[in-house]
Amino acid sequence: MLYNAYELNRALLSGASALASVTAELLNNPALPFGYSGLSPVIASALDVFAHAAAPRGKPAFGIAEVVVDGMAHPITESVVLRRPFGNLLRFTHPGLAADAPRMLIVAPMSGHFATLLRGTVARLAERMEVYITDWADARQVPLEDGQFDLDDYIDYLIGFLEHLGPGTHMLAVCQPSVPSLAATAVMGAAKHPCRPASLTMMGGPIDTREAPTSVNDVAVTRPLSWFRHNVIATVPLGYPGAGRKVYPGFLQLAGFMSMNLQTHLQSHYQIFQHLVEGDGEGADSKKSFYDEYRSVCDMSAEFYLQTIEHVFQKHSLPKGEFVHRGKPIDLGAITDTAILAVEGERDDISGIGQTKAALKLATGLAKSRKEYLLAPEVGHYGIFNGSRWRGQIAPVVERFVETHRAREQARG
Template structure:
């Protein structure tokens, strides 16, 4: 009933958005008398804010068409190089990169948003790297006959994608995938896998949520595991390809994130209203662009969500040495030659200070020279991987880290993943 109720509400809001948009245009058209009155522009702006907030949203495009290096503009090539039921592997490159440019796998979070949330991350790292990114699927669009997808599968996908990229690649995990990326690195390190990453950069990740727990962490441990199963898991309705699949709906995750900072979101929309009234199109477009991405959400498979809550947030299995993958314990001491950079934001309200840095303590067999920690001052969770501070203060550190460990070991290239 949860999903069906949401779909009914969504259809009503879609109609309301369409009518609000029509009325907003009419009230802003000088051919109509109300547009020439003082209240006409204000009413038009208010209706436009509502229309934008209630409008339906699908999967956004990355839309990275060019990269400018110095005074030269280069066309960006975007291709999907691996296609799998629950996630594809995308590749970004351009002609300005040298033949031996580093290859970087960015592991996007599967946390309710599309990989396009990392558009700014991809765009900045593309200046110096051939960039690959995990493009996770919306679970409601994956038919039931494609099977299930849990945390073990997530790790297998990471390993498979690294195998496709080949030896000598680097990896970056943003937020939630820090745990499976670190686990995958240990699994590959244990068997001297030729495609294990040269470096692993983890940004705002919940490696050990016992360190400086945030509101998100408190909510996860404040309820028994069965509560999540009974209260936030829904069944995909019949109008989607994944009908019958159990999922954690993206609209619940969005509501959760919005409620955490409701005041700031209200102020942002008040700012949008003022921009529209004042005729500041650039300011209005910037706010709209952010919320177009922020409100574009997708569903997670129930098994992945529930296993993540249990293993990462409630049992803290990885830092306690109790993490199991396919029946085999994951030992972080097996990481011996993948250089690790951990990055945290001083104002991160999702992953507290120390949660990502914990990875450096949990890898005892990795030399200290291959470990580094960066605390980004005055940066919140989103600012770690997007925005001006990311581009000017954080990304250069990642560039330096990759360059410092850009050796190419003699590892046999494996066959590409199908």
């Protein structure tokens, strides 16, 4: 009933959004004189804000046309190199890359948003690296016959992607996938797998959520797992390829994120309104672009979501040494030659300071010379992987870290 109620509400808002958009355009039409007098510009701006907020959204495109390296523009080629039911592997490259450019696998979060949320991450690293990214599927689009997808499957997907890319690949995980990425690295390290990552960078990841708990952690631990199973898990309705699949709907995740910083989001929309009233379309469009991406959400499989709540936030299985993969305990001490970089933001309100850094202590078999930590000053969660501070301060550290540890690739043969 939850999902059906949402679909009905979405249909109603879609119609209202279209009507508001048309009305705003009429009031702003220079051929109509009433658009220049009275409250018409104010009403048109208000309707425009409502139309944008209520408009339905699908999966965005990466849309990275080119990158500029040393003052020269290079066209980006995007392609799918591996297709799997719950996620494809995308490749971004350009003709200006060095023949021996490092390969970087970016592991996007499976947390309600599409991989395109990391568009800025991809664009910046693609300047000097051959970039690959996990393009996770919207669970409501995956037919039931394709089976389930849980944490074990997530780890298997990462191992499979690394095998496809071959030895010497570097890996970067943003937020939620830091846990399965670290686990996959340990599994491959224990097996001395030739395709284990040359380096692993984790950014704002919940490795040990007992460190500096945030409101996200508080929500996850104040209720039993049964509450989440009975209150936030829904069934995909008819009309979608995944009809009948149990999921954690993306619209619930978005509502949760919005409520955490409701005042900030309300202020942002008021600023859009002000820009429109003042005729500053460019200022309004910049904020609209952010929300176009932010409101584009997808569903997660119920089993993956519930296991994440249980093992990452409630039981702290990985830092306690109790996390298992396919029935076998995961030993983080088995990571002996994959260099680890932990990146945290000083103002991160999703993953608190120390949660990602904990990985450096847990990797007991890794030499200190292969561990590095960066605390980005005055940077929030989103700013770790997008925006000016990511491009100018954090990405250069990641690039230097990768280059520092590339010598190991030759040593592995």
